[in-house]
Amino acid sequence: MPTLFEKIRDRHVVTSREDGNVLLYIDRQLIHEVTSPQAFEGLRTAGRSVRRPGAMLAVPDHNVPTTPDRTVRIDDRESREQIEELRKNALGAGVALFDITDPRQGIVHIIGPESGLVQPGITIVCGDSHTGTLGAFGTIAFGVGTSEVEHVLATQTLWQRMPRRMRVMVNGALRSLVTPKDVILAVIAKIGASGGTGYAIEFAGETIRRMSMEGRMTVCNMTIEAGARFGLIAPDETTFAYLSGRPLAPPPSLWDAAVADWKSLPSDPDAAWDREVALDASNLEPHVTWGTSPQDALPVGGIVPDPEKQEDPGERARMRRALEYMALSPGTRLTAIPVDKVFIGSCTNSRIEDLRAAAAVAKGRKVHADVTALVVPGSGLVKRQAEEEGLDRVFVEAGFQWRLPGCSMCLGMNPDKLKPGERCASTSNRNFEGRQGPGGRTHLMSPPMAAAAAIAGRIADVREVAR
Amino acid sequence: MIGKFVSLSTVGVPLDRGNVDTDAIIPARYLKTLKRTGLGVGLFFAWRYDAEGAPRPDFPLNRPEYHGGEVLVAGENFGCGSSREHAVWALMDFGFRAVIAPSFSDIFHSNCLKNGMLPVTLPAAAVRSMIDALLAAPGGKVEVDLPAQTVRGPDGGIHPFRIDSFAKKCLLEGLDEIALTLTCAAEIGRYERERKKATPWLFLDLAG
Numbered sequence: 101m102p103t104l105f106e107k108i109r110d111r112h113v114v115t116s117r118e119d120g121n122v123l124l125y126i127d128r129q130l131i132h133e134v135t136s137p138q139a140f141e142g143l144r145t146a147g148r149s150v151r152r153p154g155a156m157l158a159v160p161d162h163n164v165p166t167t168p169d170r171t172v173r174i175d176d177r178e179s180r181e182q183i184e185e186l187r188k189n190a191l192g193a194g195v196a197l198f199d200i201t202d203p204r205q206g207i208v209h210i211i212g213p214e215s216g217l218v219q220p221g222i223t224i225v226c227g228d229s230h231t232g233t234l235g236a237f238g239t240i241a242f243g244v245g246t247s248e249v250e251h252v253l254a255t256q257t258l259w260q261r262m263p264r265r266m267r268v269m270v271n272g273a274l275r276s277l278v279t280p281k282d283v284i285l286a287v288i289a290k291i292g293a294s295g296g297t298g299y300a301i302e303f304a305g306e307t308i309r310r311m312s313m314e315g316r317m318t319v320c321n322m323t324i325e326a327g328a329r330f331g332l333i334a335p336d337e338t339t340f341a342y343l344s345g346r347p348l349a350p351p352p353s354l355w356d357a358a359v360a361d362w363k364s365l366p367s368d369p370d371a372a373w374d375r376e377v378a379l380d381a382s383n384l385e386p387h388v389t390w391g392t393s394p395q396d397a398l399p400v401g402g403i404v405p406d407p408e409k410q411e412d413p414g415e416r417a418r419m420r421r422a423l424e425y426m427a428l429s430p431g432t433r434l435t436a437i438p439v440d441k442v443f444i445g446s447c448t449n450s451r452i453e454d455l456r457a458a459a460a461v462a463k464g465r466k467v468h469a470d471v472t473a474l475v476v477p478g479s480g481l482v483k484r485q486a487e488e489e490g491l492d493r494v495f496v497e498a499g500f501q502w503r504l505p506g507c508s509m510c511l512g513m514n515p516d517k518l519k520p521g522e523r524c525a526s527t528s529n530r531n532f533e534g535r536q537g538p539g540g541r542t543h544l545m546s547p548p549m550a551a552a553a554a555i556a557g558r559i560a561d562v563r564e565v566a567r
Numbered sequence: 568m569i570g571k572f573v574s575l576s577t578v579g580v581p582l583d584r585g586n587v588d589t590d591a592i593i594p595a596r597y598l599k600t601l602k603r604t605g606l607g608v609g610l611f612f613a614w615r616y617d618a619e620g621a622p623r624p625d626f627p628l629n630r631p632e633y634h635g636g637e638v639l640v641a642g643e644n645f646g647c648g649s650s651r652e653h654a655v656w657a658l659m660d661f662g663f664r665a666v667i668a669p670s671f672s673d674i675f676h677s678n679c680l681k682n683g684m685l686p687v688t689l690p691a692a693a694v695r696s697m698i699d700a701l702l703a704a705p706g707g708k709v710e711v712d713l714p715a716q717t718v719r720g721p722d723g724g725i726h727p728f729r730i731d732s733f734a735k736k737c738l739l740e741g742l743d744e745i746a747l748t749l750t751c752a753a754e755i756g757r758y759e760r761e762r763k764k765a766t767p768w769l770f771l772d773l774a775g
Contacts, residue, residue, distance in 0.1 A: 154772030
């Protein structure tokens with residue numbers, strides 16, 4: 101009667117302690133330039149080495165510029181030094197590196213699955229909270245701090261406690277132009293930004309089963325915004341078909357054995373859960389956030405809520421602060437909120453299906469004169485695929501900028517950022533104060549919704565724009 | 568090697584906000600460092616300084632009454648969002664040694680323990696009254712006693728807290744967790760040999 105999480109955990113226990121902590125074997129680690137330099141430095145200081153360099157993959161993504169001149173020069177000295185440090189550390193330890201000039205370079209959570217190294221039943225970590233993305237393959241995937249990055253480099257293990265078990269059941273067919281992003285925004289709004297703290301969340305139900313791997317990754321990507329370090333989805337034929345033939349997937353000689361193993365992983369029908377949540381997706385509307393927490397999501401037809409109607413004084417104060425920061429008044433229709441910038445990208449929504457969905461809305465239309473809009477593919481391979489399909493031309497003809505892969509405007513640590521007071525329709529994952537740049541204001545939404553906002557010059561219901 | 572933590576008797580600094588995320592604790596532009604030190608300058612930057620870079624006089628970290636306080640008392644879900652350990656490094660570089668809150672994000676909580684910083688989870692009502700007392704009478708003392716697992720608030724009330732026994736031992740003794748884990752190297756090696764037989768596809772070198 102174990103859950104998917106418990107099955108994976110049980111096969112990774114190296115040893116356990118009386119206090120309930122287990123030493124969990126970590127099959128793979130992804131490494132990026134921002135959270136790894138201190139880990140490698142720590143190893144050097146202690147005279148330690150990387151235990152299994154062949155189990156690691158490194159890529160620069162957070163502070164790389166997304167303009168073509170980046171291969172010639174990077175103006176920001178500190179960014180340049182971090183990228184150089186990553187290169188030095190990876191090469192020095194014999195760790196695979198998708199460097200800035202490599203066509204496979206991209207956002208760490210995009211390139212891992214794309215390469216085929218993320219496979220059902222594995223444990224995988226990265227010094228980045230959105231590592232939960234990879235749980236879409238039926239893995240224990242989680243974000244860690246730099247000390248834990250160092251611990252995995254040195255020992256290939258981590259001490260872990262068993263999280264509680266939550267299952268989120270999503271049933272019902274999604275309506276046209278309603279996406280996996282809307283599903284996860286609705287889930288976060290329902291359980292709250294800390295509703296998943298201490299839990300591993302398994303997403304199940306007919307809606308999830310029907311999703312592509314890309315959609316499932318979008319759902320698991322934002323599990324951390326509900327507080328849960330782990331999001332998981334049981335592997336199935338969709339998962340196996342996605343992995344088949346990828347460069348780092350099991351080779352043909354081992355494929356059948358791997359698939360047989362993977363088929364044993366899904367949670368048993370009588371598995372026990374500490375908490376169960378259900379969402380009916382059949383009536384789900386496109387969602388947009390109005391505040392400064394991802395839980396502040398509403399259907400696009402809604403209005404900015406009134407803090408004074410909130411009974412809890414703490415929540416009332418939080419909402420007041422959020423509205424002040426966002427410069428919004430209660431009662432304003434969400435579709436009346438103008439935007440200055442539009443960002444289509446990030447580890448949440450920069451895969452090929454996201455770009456196709458945004459391009460379908462952009463095709464034959466024009467970006468509003470007052471809007472600057474960016475499309476940032478999640479990896480060099482996504483970029484190439486999009487260009488082969490002509491999506492780049494659709495975007496450029498509509499007035500979007502077509503960029504090189506990276507984290508870009510998701511987090512305000514590379515040249516793509518908001519100026520103080522600017523308002524952005526963004527397909528990223530966090531609307532925290534200052535997340536996209538100091539003083540910047542973020543409204544989270546799906547790729548088609550962001551494309552619609554670019555065209556309308558304001559938050560818009562994509563079903564009206566695309567009519 | 569992590570710093571030792573035993574006990575504190577210090578000014579409590581109230582931060583009356585819930586869902587304090589790690590982007591607020593340390594904005595991403597301060598993450599371009601190769602070091603763990605010096606991050607205190609960026610701590611709560613957008614809340615400490617206005618758009619012109621002048622300190623906001625009403626923000627607790629800027630008020631002289633709270634100067635030198637080593638315990639931060641804040642709202643629920645503290646440290647949510649990004650996994651950046653820089654958030655803990657920034658708090659410690661500024662001088663904090665413990666944070667008291669009704670709840671913490673999982674990753675931030677773990678990051679604290681790796682650095683000798685104590686995250687103390689207390690009931691929401693206890694934290695509320697502590698914040699109210701520290702706001703009403705700035706400069707109030709908070710005592711944190713890790714061996715006894717208690718916090719004494721500015722009103723003298725004693726609040727017990729729970730902590731994982733291993734985490735407590737690591738904090739009290741300043742243990743190097745990697746060195747401890749490396750004492751299990753034989754078990755790790757044995758696990759790898761068995762696992763390689765069962766799932767050989769997971770032992771193919773990613774570097775090719």
